Amino acid sequence: MNIDEIIAKALEEEFEERVEQCFTEQKKHRFSFAYRLWEYKTLRDLRNNRHNSRWTLRKARRIVTAIIIAVSLLIGTTVYAAVVIGRYSFDTKPEYSKLFIDNLSSDKTSFEEYYGLTEENGWKLVNYDIMVNSTMLNYECGEKKVSFCQNIIHEGNMGYINTEKANPEPVSLFEKNDGFILVFREDWCDLYWIYDGYLLDLGGNITKTEAVNLAYSTKNIDF
Numbered sequence: 303m304n305i306d307e308i309i310a311k312a313l314e315e316e317f318e319e320r321v322e323q324c325f326t327e328q329k330k331h332r333f334s335f336a337y338r339l340w341e342y343k344t345l346r347d348l349r350n351n352r353h354n355s356r357w358t359l360r361k362a363r364r365i366v367t368a369i370i371i372a373v374s375l376l377i378g379t380t381v382y383a384a385v386v387i388g389r390y391s392f393d394t395k396p397e398y399s400k401l402f403i404d405n406l407s408s409d410k411t412s413f414e415e416y417y418g419l420t421e422e423n424g425w426k427l428v429n430y431d432i433m434v435n436s437t438m439l440n441y442e443c444g445e446k447k448v449s450f451c452q453n454i455i456h457e458g459n460m461g462y463i464n465t466e467k468a469n470p471e472p473v474s475l476f477e478k479n480d481g482f483i484l485v486f487r488e489d490w491c492d493l494y495w496i497y498d499g500y501l502l503d504l505g506g507n508i509t510k511t512e513a514v515n516l517a518y519s520t521k522n523i524d525f
Contacts, residue, residue: 417502427439448508
């Protein structure tokens with residue numbers, strides 16, 4: 303019996319012992335899948351009088367890691383697909399999505415001016431809330447109600463949008479794909495767009511055409 307056969311026999315006996323331990327009721331230490339993969343191929347090579355010096359435990363771990371990443375990407379693509387529109391990207395979930403925006407040097411880091419809707423078309427500002435990184439202005443025009451928001455663009459999650467019954471649709475207002483719209487009903491939608499270094503959005507019981515027209519009517523306002 304040569305040295306390869308001795309090593310093969312020792313490894314095989316140890317492998318069979320571990321297999322038997324796996325079927326016992328006692329809780330034993332369990333080797334990783336990468337180790338078992340390396341061990342299996344090593345035993346197989348020894349039985350066939352082959353020796354592969356490049357087949358190491360580290361290489362087995364890399365292979366297993368690559369498999370896990372590939373499966374994760376496949377699941378992520380089929381279940382929670384990432385959506386990209388211009389500078390916007392969405393981490394989509396069944397009922398909502400996280401909104402992310404690529405930062406540009408032209409983005410404002412503080413409020414240098416405030417934007418809102420013109421009251422010349424019958425819209426009346428009923429109340430507002432001014433915060434450090436965002437504003438919310440509530441307007442009414444007859445039976446129609448709209449919330450208008452202005453946000454500082456920052457890294458990370460910009461907030462959550464309702465994508466349970468609507469998917470983001472690209473909109474080009476002042477530049478190509480500078481906005482997107484969520485149409486929940488024929489008479490209810492939310493419109494988002496980037497203007498003058500800010501993220502603006504408005505939504506309410508208005509049509510898509512009305513939302514776009516309101517975006518074009520946006521102007522500087524004073525409180």
